[in-house]
Amino acid sequence: MHASTRPSKVVVVGGGIFGVSTAVHLARLGVQTTLINDGALANGASGRSLAWLNSARRRSDAYHRLRLAGIDRYRTLSVKYPDATWLRFDGGLTWDADDADNDIVAVFDYEHDLGYDAQLLAPDQIAKTTPGVDARSVTRQGAIFNPGEGWVDLPSLIGVLAEEFRALGGEIITDAGRATVNVQGGRASGVTTADGADWAADAVLLAAGGEVPAIVALAGQHIGDDTPIALLVRTKPIKHPLKAVLNTPRVAIRPTPDGAFALDSAWSEEEVIKKADGSYEIKLSTLEGLLLEASKVLEGNPKLEIADYGVGPKPIPGDGEPVFGELQAIPGYFVAFSHSGATLGLIAGELLADEIATGRRHPLLASFRPERFVS
Numbered sequence: 001m002h003a004s005t006r007p008s009k010v011v012v013v014g015g016g017i018f019g020v021s022t023a024v025h026l027a028r029l030g031v032q033t034t035l036i037n038d039g040a041l042a043n044g045a046s047g048r049s050l051a052w053l054n055s056a057r058r059r060s061d062a063y064h065r066l067r068l069a070g071i072d073r074y075r076t077l078s079v080k081y082p083d084a085t086w087l088r089f090d091g092g093l094t095w096d097a098d099d100a101d102n103d104i105v106a107v108f109d110y111e112h113d114l115g116y117d118a119q120l121l122a123p124d125q126i127a128k129t130t131p132g133v134d135a136r137s138v139t140r141q142g143a144i145f146n147p148g149e150g151w152v153d154l155p156s157l158i159g160v161l162a163e164e165f166r167a168l169g170g171e172i173i174t175d176a177g178r179a180t181v182n183v184q185g186g187r188a189s190g191v192t193t194a195d196g197a198d199w200a201a202d203a204v205l206l207a208a209g210g211e212v213p214a215i216v217a218l219a220g221q222h223i224g225d226d227t228p229i230a231l232l233v234r235t236k237p238i239k240h241p242l243k244a245v246l247n248t249p250r251v252a253i254r255p256t257p258d259g260a261f262a263l264d265s266a267w268s269e270e271e272v273i274k275k276a277d278g279s280y281e282i283k284l285s286t287l288e289g290l291l292l293e294a295s296k297v298l299e300g301n302p303k304l305e306i307a308d309y310g311v312g313p314k315p316i317p318g319d320g321e322p323v324f325g326e327l328q329a330i331p332g333y334f335v336a337f338s339h340s341g342a343t344l345g346l347i348a349g350e351l352l353a354d355e356i357a358t359g360r361r362h363p364l365l366a367s368f369r370p371e372r373f374v375s
Contacts, residue, residue, distance in 0.1 A: 006031075006357060006358070006359075007031060007201070007202035007203040007332070007356060007357065008031075008032060008202055009031075009032050009033075009034075009200065009201045009202050010026055010031055010032070010033045010034075010201055010202065010203045010204070010205065010356060011033075011034050011035075011036060011190060011191045011199050011201040011203075011204050011205075012026075012033060012034070012035045012036070012204075012205045012207060013036050013037075013179045013181070013191055013204065013205065013206050013207060013208050013215075014035075014037060014044075014205075014206065014207030014208040014209065014336075015035065015037030015038075015039070015040070015041040015042060015043065015044070015158070015172075015174065016041075016042060016044050016045055016046035016047075016154075016158070016207060016209055016341065017042075017046045017154050017157065017158060017341050017342065017345035017349075018207040018336040018338070018341060018344075018345060018348055018349060018352075019035060019037070019205065019207035019208075019336070020035065020041065020158045020161045020162055020165065020349075021161060021345050021346055021348065021349025021350070022205055022207065022336065022348070022349040022352045022353050022356075023035045023161075023165050023170055023349075024161045024162075024164050024165040024168070024170070024349070025349045025350050025352075025353030025354070026170075026353045026356065026357060027164075027165050027168035027169065027170045028168065028353075029353060029354070029357045031353075031356070031357050032169070033165075033170050033171075034170070034171045034172075034173065034199060034201075035165070035170065035171070035172045035173070036173045036176050036179055036191060036193060036199065037172075037173070037174050037175075037176060038175070038176060038177055038178055038179070038194075038208075039174065039175055040174055040175070041155075041158050041159070041162055041172070041174065042154060042155040042158045042159075044208075044209040044210075044312065044313075045209045045210065045230070045312065045313065045314055045315055045341060046154040046155070046158060046209075046341060046342075046345075047154065047155055047310055048230060048231075048232040048309075048310030048311065048312060049154055049232065049341060049342050050151075050232065050245075050252055050254050050262055050264050050342075051151050051152050051153065051154050051254065051262075051342035052092060052149065052150075052151055052245045052247070052252070052254060052342065052343075053070070053071055053074055053089075053149055053150045053151055053152060053342060053343050054067070054071075054092055054146065054149040054245075054343060055067035055068055055071065055116065055343070056092060056094060056107075056111070056116070056144070056146055056149065056247075057094075057107050057110075057111075058107065058110055060321065060367070062364075062366070062367035062368070063321060063322070063367070064114065065364065066322070066344065066347065066364055066365075066368075067340065067343050067344065069347045069364060070340075070343045070344045070345070070346060070347040070348070071148070071149075071150075071343065072347075073346035073347050073350065074087065074089075074150065074152065074346060075089070077346065081160075084156075085153075085156075085257040086152060086153035086156035086157060086257045087150070087151075087152045087153075087157070088150050088151055088152075088243070088255070089148065089149070089150035090130070090150060090151075090243035090244050090245075090255075091130055091145055091146060091147040091148070091149055091150070091243075091244040091245075092145070092146045092149035092150075092244055092245040092246075092247065093126070093130055093133065093143050093144070093145050093146075093244050093245070093246050093247070094143060094144050094146075094246070094247040094248070095138050095139055095141070095142065095143035095144070095248060095249070096139065096141065096249060097139065097249035098139040098140060098141065102139065102141050104120070104139075104141045104142060104143065104144060105120065105141060105142075107144060108120040108144050111144070111146070116146070116148075117146060117147055117148045118144050118145070118146050119144065119145045119146075119147070120142055120143075120144055121142055121143050121144070121145055122142050123135040123136075123138040123139075123140070123142065123143070126138060126143060126145070127299075129145050130145055130243070130244045131241040131242070131243075131299065132240060132241040132242025132243065132244070132298065132299050133242065133246065133297060133298070133299055134296065134297055134298060134299050134300075134301060137248070137296050137297040139249075145244070149244075149245060150245070151245050151254045151255065151342075152342055153256060153257050154341070154342055154345070156257065157345075173193075173199075176193040176194060176195070176197075177193055177194025177195060178193075178194050178208075178211065178215075179191045179192065179193045179194070179208070179215075180192050180215060180218060181204050181206055181215065181216075181218075181219065181333060182198070183219050183330055183333065186330065186331070187330060187331040187332045187333070188201070188203060188204045188330055188331070188332035188333035189201070189332075190204065191204055201332075202332060203332040203333075203334065203356050204332065204333055204334065205334040205335070205336060205352060205356065206333070206334065206335045206336070207335070207336040207337075209313060209315045209337075210225075210227040210312075210313030210314070210315045211313075212315070212323075212335055212336075212337040213225040213227075213337070216327065216333075216335060216370075219327075219330060219333070220329075221327055221329060221330065221370070222373050222374065223317065223318070223323055223335065223337060223370055223373050224317055224318020224319055224373045225316075225317065225318055226316045226317065226318045226319075226320070227313045227314060227315055227316050228269060228313075228314055228316065229269060229272045229274060229280065229311065229312065229313060229314070230264065230269055230310075230311065230312065230313070230314035231264060231268050231269050231272050231282065231286075231290075231309060231310070231311045232262055232263070232264050232309060232310045232311075233262070233263045233264070233268075233287060233290050233291070233306060233309040234256065234260055234261070234262050234263075234306070234307045234308050234309065234310075235260045235261045235262075235263065235291070235294075235304045235305060235306060235307055236260060236304075236305045236306070236307045237256075237258050237259035237260040237307075238259065238260070238261075238302055238304070239259065240259075240261075240298065240299070240300075240302060241299060242255060242261075242298060242299070243255060246297060248293075248297050250265060250267065250293040250296075250297075251263055251264075251265045251290060251293040251294045251297065252264050252265060253294055253297070253298070260307060261294065261304070263290050263291070263294050264290075265290060265293065268286050268289065268290045269314075271283060271286040272286075272311055280311045280312070282309065282311060287306055287309065291304045291305075291306065314339065315337055315338060315339060315341070316338075316339045317337055317338065317339075318373070319372075320339070321338075321367065321368055322337070322338035322339075322340070322344060322348070322368045323335055323336070323337040323338060323368060323369075323370050323373075324336055324337075324338070324348055324351070324352060324365045324368045324369070324370075325352070325355065325361070325365055325368065325369045325370060326355065326370075327370055327371075328369070328370070328371040328374070329371075329374075334352060334355070334356055335370055336348060336352060338368075347364075351364060351365055352365075
């Protein structure tokens with residue numbers, strides 16, 4: 001932070017994993033912190049995230065290192081909560097379509113060269129390594145199993161972190177409507193909520209998911225935005241042996257704490273219809289199609305039924321890389337805007353809290369500063 005003194009009061013806007021994680025890390029550092037959200041906690045992207053903990057396939061070196069640090073923090077958390085049903089490390093299995101774009105062997109070589117734990121499996125080898133998959137659905141090029149990967153149920157984690165935050169003296173304000181960040185004298189001075197209430201602060205973190213670019217634009221700042229609409233379907237619980245996360249050509253599947261599955265895919269997201277009033281329409285054929293695709297890749301091809309689904313913006317910056325840190329032009333105004341909120345949630349909150357509290361910029365976030373979008 002540009003200011004040389006430690007902030008005495010911080011306001012965090014956003015009740016998803018970035019906001020709650022940063023808030024609790026600030027509270028651990030002894031900083032008086034208020035968290036404000038437009039609805040209940042985890043009501044946005046964190047509540048409809050597949051929440052696969054991974055650094056699979058290809059990305060920039062800096063992004064890979066940050067994701068590895070993120071997974072490391074979940075490993076630490078799993079020791080603190082060894083019996084948690086909401087955090088598991090049972091691996092991830094991925095394969096590509098059987099076409100000219102199948103890249104699975106090259107991806108395996110890439111991960112192997114990075115030292116990222118990976119096994120290239122033929123279809124008939126999968127059952128011994130990670131049960132619950134219909135091997136007939138795996139393409140002839142094979143699949144990659146990454147045993148170090150896992151998943152987290154973000155609403156459950158957010159609840160655990162929020163409980164600690166309150167115990168440390170933090171204040172949580174929910175159902176506050178959309179908040180805007182106030183700038184006075186060229187620096188962030190607090191937040192105004194939809195009901196006109198003002199919350200003064202020495203520093204503000206904006207972690208409002210897909211709303212971040214529009215809110216910073218009110219202060220004349222630009223963050224590239226490529227946010228699509230996401231659809232996550234949750235099935236009713238069934239008895240099934242699958243424990244790993246599956247990332248397949250037509251569906252991604254993640255177990256849930258109650259024995260159900262969370263499902264998403266690129267094609268089903270593209271079929272979501274956004275209405276003029278801002279609401280969404282989901283076709284029954286889309287939901288049924290996603291259930292069918294999931295059944296095809298699961299051992300025994302079980303009949304799946306929908307319990308519920310979530311739809312809304314999935315935060316993705318314009319260049320696909322995370323955006324973390326202080327706005328260069330407005331001291332005290334910090335942002336967190338990124339895809340992969342689950343994998344990055346704990347490490348991003350830790351590093352952002354340290355930057356807010358001390359003013360020191362962490363080198364792990366050097367490639368992800370918001371000023372890269374300033375022309």
